[in-house]
Amino acid sequence: MLIGNTMLIGKCLAKIDTPFLLVDKAKFDTNVAFLRAKLAPHNVILRPHLKTVKSIAGAKHVLDGFDSPATVSTVKEAEAFADAGYTNFIYAVGITPQKLPRIQALLNKGINISILLDSVAQAQAVTAFCQAQNIKIPTLLEIDCDGHRGGIQPDDTRLVAIGKILHQGGAELRGVLTHAGESYDCINKAALVAAAEGERHAAVIAATQLIASGLPCPVVSVGSTPTAHFAENLDGVTEVRAGVYTFFDLVMAGIGVCKPSDIALSVVTSVIGHNEEKDWLFIDAGWMSLSQDRGTQSQRQDCGYGLVCDSEGNIIPGLQVIGANQEHGIIAAVNGQIDSGKLADIAVGTQLRILPNHACATAAMHAGYYVADPAQVELDYWARIQGW
Amino acid sequence: MLIGNTMLIGKCLAKIDTPFLLVDKAKFDTNVAFLRAKLAPHNVILRPHLKTVKSIAGAKHVLDGFDSPATVSTVKEAEAFADAGYTNFIYAVGITPQKLPRIQALLNKGINISILLDSVAQAQAVTAFCQAQNIKIPTLLEIDCDGHRGGIQPDDTRLVAIGKILHQGGAELRGVLTHAGESYDCINKAALVAAAEGERHAAVIAATQLIASGLPCPVVSVGSTPTAHFAENLDGVTEVRAGVYTFFDLVMAGIGVCKPSDIALSVVTSVIGHNEEKDWLFIDAGWMSLSQDRGTQSQRQDCGYGLVCDSEGNIIPGLQVIGANQEHGIIAAVNGQIDSGKLADIAVGTQLRILPNHACATAAMHAGYYVADPAQVELDYWARIQGW
DSSP states (O other), X not given: OOSOOOOHHHHHHTTSOSSEEEEEHHHHHHHHHHHHHHHTTSSOEEEEBTTTTXXXXXXXXTSSSTTOOEEESSHHHXXXXXXXXXXXXXXXXXXXXXXXXXXXXXXXXXXXXXXXXXXXXXXXHHHHHHHHHTOOOEEEEEEOSSSSSSOBOTTOTHHHHHHHHHHHHTSEEEEEEEOOGGGGGOOSHHHHHHHHHHHHHHHXXXXXXXXXXXXXXXXXXXXXXXXXXXXXXXXXXXXXXXXXXXXXOHHHHHTTSSOGGGOOEEEEEEEEEEETTTTEEEESOOHHHHOSOOTTTTSSSOOBTOEEEOTTSOEEEEEEEXXXXXXXXXXXXXTTOSOTTGGGGSOTTOEEEEEOSOHHHHHTTSSEEEEEOTTOSSOEEEEOOOOO | OOSOOOOHHHHHHTTSOSSEEEEEHHHHHHHHHHHHHHHTTSSOEEEEBTTTTOOHHHHTTTSSSTTOOEEESSHHHHHHHHHTTOOEEEEEEEXXXXXXXXXXXXXXXXXXXXXXXXXXXXXXXXXXXXXXXXXXXXXXEEEOSXXXXXXBOTTOTHHHHHHHHHHHHTSEEEEEEEOOGGGGGOOSHHHHHHHHHHHHHHHHHHHHHHHHTTXXXXXXXXXXXXXXXXXXXXXXXXXXXXXGGXXXXXXXXXXXXXXXXXXXXXXXXXXXXXXXXXXEEEESOOHHHHOSOOTTTTSSSOOBTOEEEOTTSOEEEEEEEEEEOSSOEEEEEOTTOSOTTGGGGSOTTOEEEEEOSOHHHHHXXXXXXXXEOTTOSSOEEEEOOOOO
């Protein structure tokens, strides 16, 4: 028998039509508490990135009250969380002038929201808007700590030039922000520790440059889930951002930030057929519910489109989702751990769970989460915020 | 100048916050009419696959009236289209027993819906349900025409065995269905014509086998967008299914089913920054709005995460979205067509459009479409059906 009898959670799941997104609330709570405890000895604020959970009902279990700092990836998230009572955001994507009226509307409601930029042109557009509207928009300068994407090099003289445009032009220069995006490609603990130190160092050098020029820099913000978990020294940093740590996923497990058994998110699916010649099992979870994320493809263990669990969440070793069409997933045995023909024993209608490569991407395919909380008999539901 | 002045549509688009999904209604109508005209000389029904458009407002422009045959990829689609007045569906994904009560509810409302299966176990589950509920569920047998995914080989003796279980057990054996999924990998016209003929041949052989055994087979259903466009002979086929032909996409252009200029779907995005050292342009369309589909990766021209157009929809040669994070896209020059440093001329705030690799996948990332119809001044909006 590849899979055992379904027990309590399995019985609950059977009531809902597959595919659907499931949160293991006990694991979720453990993950949230772990990072909070990890950062507690450091003199930093945790500013969770809500782009992963993207849910008002879910954020309640991540944020420590309505005035908790939070990070958002869209203006829509800021608006939705503000409507729900939260008050403290960084919109951590480079600003375009067209979005400033919505930022202004949030500030006018008393929401503490900072924007992000990294160019003279953006700074000029922001200060022109601030002057025209008689408003001071809190603004962070994006620093490039690892060549991953955007941002200014921490020792680039443009940093001070942009800071001065903002500070003297009527915006509020609030500080610097960096994101060690390359940390997702680290292959061992030493590399993760080094990425965290590189992130801290870049942010602190940038802040030092601003302060030396007589500019304010109250916020020194760093973060990514890998660096947040492996930072040994956070001197000079005021806050740490992380998002995917709440659910974790196979990419994070692949670089050693968590174990596969820590992953709190899965897609519940039903077996819809077999291809006996190819020893394939078909499920009703295709890319429409799993996402097309192949983040483990470049890792030591390529997990295909996800690893396979029974309905209780126990990983079935040697199985993978090897292919995904819109509403069809294909499961096959890999690495020779399962005898040929054994998949035929898993009957049509059997419920399985698929662990995601990338929790943010898989969650994005769904309108909400079903939440299995050991403290409750029925599943809870957390709606997700959609759109921009 | 890489991009010209924005004109009528560009001015309309500027009112909506990016990123968002845009339909060029004139191209959409042309694509819909083209396939209808292509199939007109053949004695077949066109049964559009609504998994691509997934919109009640959009389907009105694809289907020829409320009784038009249609294909769906989820029970939710069938329910939503039925609520809107449509009455004729095939649910073209292998059935699980858990979904039968929802099929029954649709049949009880007078909806003509067929299900699909390819195993003895499924047929037994369906007939047991039909007997218990005193209902005849129209059922199609899935035929494997090209080894792409599931289905029974057209000459497999199990075909008749499964047909008999259904026909004698109280279900309605309605016919056979096949899908030439491998046609997406065809590299020239001859291969596309051959794929279409292979699809037809498999379906007709299967139908012949059923009829020779005294079983009914009124429906012989084939289809995929590539084979629908390249079928030369449809003798013995009763209906053709296709979905992505409504929008088309870069994968279809890559195999010669359409031209890039026929693509009716794009994601409108704004420039949010530059990396001058790397000659990168950042846009506010990441995988959250573009999808992670990399369907052109294995084609002759890999289009990255999409090709780049100005706000009027004119392709800017030599540009590609080379990377996509959650809310960041990275545009770079490829193939040496654009001089180094030229991207810096495209200012923050400029609106661009990104053509998708795979229209179904890109559309799936959005709650709806903005529709630019040359006959209307304002953009229309088509909401999408979400969930399962």
